[in-house]
Amino acid sequence: MYMAFSCVRGTSAHQAAPLALALWAATMQGGAYASPQDIEHRVRPGDTLEALAVHYLDAPRLWPQLQAYNHVANPRRLRPGSVLRIPYQLLPAGSAEVDFVRGQASTTADTGASASPLQAGQALREGARVQVAPDSFVTVRLADGTLIRVQADTDLRLQQLRRRGRAGDAQSVLELRRGSVESSVPPGRDGARRFQVRTPKATTSVRGTRFAVTLAPDERTLAAVTEGSLAVAPQLAGTAEAATLLDAGHGVVVAADGQMGMPRALLPAPELSGLPDTLHDADFLNISLAPVAGAVAYQVQVAHDADFIQTLRSGIFSAPQVRLPALQDASYHLQVRAIDEGGLPGRVAQRPITIKAHPIAPLYQTPAPGGTLSRTQGELLCTPVAGVARYRIQVAADAGFAAPLLDETSARQCAARVEQLAPGNYYWRAASVRDLPGGANDQGPYAPGQAFTVANNPSAPNAADLQSRGDGPELQLRWPGEPGQRFRLQLAATEDFAAPLVDERLSEPAWTASGVAPGAYFVRIQTRDPSGLESSFSTPRLLRVQAAVQTQSGEPVTSSDGRPLSRP
Numbered sequence: 297m298y299m300a301f302s303c304v305r306g307t308s309a310h311q312a313a314p315l316a317l318a319l320w321a322a323t324m325q326g327g328a329y330a331s332p333q334d335i336e337h338r339v340r341p342g343d344t345l346e347a348l349a350v351h352y353l354d355a356p357r358l359w360p361q362l363q364a365y366n367h368v369a370n371p372r373r374l375r376p377g378s379v380l381r382i383p384y385q386l387l388p389a390g391s392a393e394v395d396f397v398r399g400q401a402s403t404t405a406d407t408g409a410s411a412s413p414l415q416a417g418q419a420l421r422e423g424a425r426v427q428v429a430p431d432s433f434v435t436v437r438l439a440d441g442t443l444i445r446v447q448a449d450t451d452l453r454l455q456q457l458r459r460r461g462r463a464g465d466a467q468s469v470l471e472l473r474r475g476s477v478e479s480s481v482p483p484g485r486d487g488a489r490r491f492q493v494r495t496p497k498a499t500t501s502v503r504g505t506r507f508a509v510t511l512a513p514d515e516r517t518l519a520a521v522t523e524g525s526l527a528v529a530p531q532l533a534g535t536a537e538a539a540t541l542l543d544a545g546h547g548v549v550v551a552a553d554g555q556m557g558m559p560r561a562l563l564p565a566p567e568l569s570g571l572p573d574t575l576h577d578a579d580f581l582n583i584s585l586a587p588v589a590g591a592v593a594y595q596v597q598v599a600h601d602a603d604f605i606q607t608l609r610s611g612i613f614s615a616p617q618v619r620l621p622a623l624q625d626a627s628y629h630l631q632v633r634a635i636d637e638g639g640l641p642g643r644v645a646q647r648p649i650t651i652k653a654h655p656i657a658p659l660y661q662t663p664a665p666g667g668t669l670s671r672t673q674g675e676l677l678c679t680p681v682a683g684v685a686r687y688r689i690q691v692a693a694d695a696g697f698a699a700p701l702l703d704e705t706s707a708r709q710c711a712a713r714v715e716q717l718a719p720g721n722y723y724w725r726a727a728s729v730r731d732l733p734g735g736a737n738d739q740g741p742y743a744p745g746q747a748f749t750v751a752n753n754p755s756a757p758n759a760a761d762l763q764s765r766g767d768g769p770e771l772q773l774r775w776p777g778e779p780g781q782r783f784r785l786q787l788a789a790t791e792d793f794a795a796p797l798v799d800e801r802l803s804e805p806a807w808t809a810s811g812v813a814p815g816a817y818f819v820r821i822q823t824r825d826p827s828g829l830e831s832s833f834s835t836p837r838l839l840r841v842q843a844a845v846q847t848q849s850g851e852p853v854t855s856s857d858g859r860p861l862s863r864p
Contacts, residue, residue: 399432450475563642576741777805
C-alpha cells in the first residue's frame, strides 16, 4: 500500500492528487476495502482531508486516499456533520510484546510459516497467532498498556494491531479461536481507543475495562466484566443485532447459534479471609475454599504479582477443595472466582499467600498417633531429613501450641525425652532446621501436631501378693490385676532366669500348669497396661512343687526309672 505512493515523493500535493486517486481507486477495486473496522469521523468546521490524514494516519500525503475512499468530490469543501470513514489499513502499525510465558506456547505468522516457541520479550506483529498449551499461560502487552492474559489451552490471533496517528489510541482486534482470555484495557485519552475480542458468534468491545471472554467447547461465547463496562454484540448471519451493554459485575452468554442470552449478575467473590496465611505442603497447594451458593465450579490462579501478569498455577475445580502442583517457597497472590451453572466466572477474590515448605518436616516414628509413652523411658522419635543440621521439637497441652511445655533443638537426632512431663495428654510437633550461607538458620514448617499421652509404667505384682496352690504336679498361681491389663510370666530353675522353662503371655492375672516336675522353681511376672506400657519384672519368688506320693519324711517316692509316682 505504502509502496504504491512512494513514486509521488517530491511532487506537489496538487500534482500528486490525480495520480494518487487513480492508484487508490484501482487498489480498492470498487470499495472492496470497506470494513466495519474503519474509523468513522464526523466532520467539524475547519476540517480538511490533509489535517485528517495527519491526525489519523500520521501521513499528510495520504489525503488523496481519504478522498477516494469516501468519494469526496471537492476536497476543499467538507460538509460539517457528514461522516468520513478512515480505512483501518492505512492506520500506522501498532505493536505487541510477549510479557510473560509459563509452560509451552508457540506463535505462527499469517504467512504460513511454521510455529516457533514463544519467548518473553518477543515482538508480535498484526496477524500473529498465539497458541497456549494446557497448564500453560501467556501475557501479551500492547503498546498502549493493554494486558492480554492468554489462559491455558487457548488459540488466539492478533487480527488487528493499529493506532491513530503518531501516538494515538490503539485500534486492536483479537480473534479468539479456542479457550479464554482476560484483558485489562486502560481508558483512552479521548475515548477513541478500540479494543475488541471476537469469537465466531459474538464481538465484545470496550473502552477502558477488565473483562474475560471464553469460547467454550460447545461454541458458546461467555463474557464477564469485573471492571468498567463491555458491549457484547452477537454475530448472526444477515442481521445487525444491537449490542448489549454490560456493567461491572455482570455477564452474558451468547449461544452457539448466535442468540444473545439475558445479562445476569456474576456470582459473588469467594470469602478468602479464613484461609491460612502460609501454606506448608511441599508436594501440593491444598486449599479449602468457603463454598459459594450457586457455584458449580471454582477457578483458582496463583501468580507472582497482584495484577496476575505472571500466572504460575491455574485450574478449575468442581468442588471447593483445591489441589495444585507445589511452588517454590516465596510470596504469591491467590485469585479465586466462582463459576455459575452457565459457565460464567464470578467476581474476583484476591489475597496474598506465602509458601514455606522447606526444609521439609520430619516424619513421626514414635509414638503412634494417640499412643502412650513411658514417663521414665519414653522418647519422641522422628525420621532424619537429608541436608538438615538440627531438629526442633515442641510439646504443648493444646493443639495450637500457644504455650509449649517443651521446646528442644537437637543436632544429634530427631528425638526428645519426656521425663520432665507429668502424666497426661499432650501434642507434639517437629520441624527441620538447616544452615544458610553466612551462618543464619532456616527453620522449615512444623509437621502437623500429633496427640500422645505420657503415663507412668504399671507396677509389677508384688511377690508377697503372689498366691500359689496346687496338689502334686498341678500348679496354680494368682495375683492382683486391673481390668485390661495383660501379663508375662516366666518360670525358671535358676534365679537369673538365664534359661526360662516357661515364658507365657496371659490375659488374666492367673496361671495354671500341670505336669510340673517336683522341685524348686523361681517365678516372675511383668504387667502390660492397655496403653502398651510395661512394668519391669517382679522380684523372683521361690516356689516348691511337691511330689504326688511321698514317704513319711516327705521325700518323693519314685519309680525304678527315677520318676516321682502319683496317686492312682
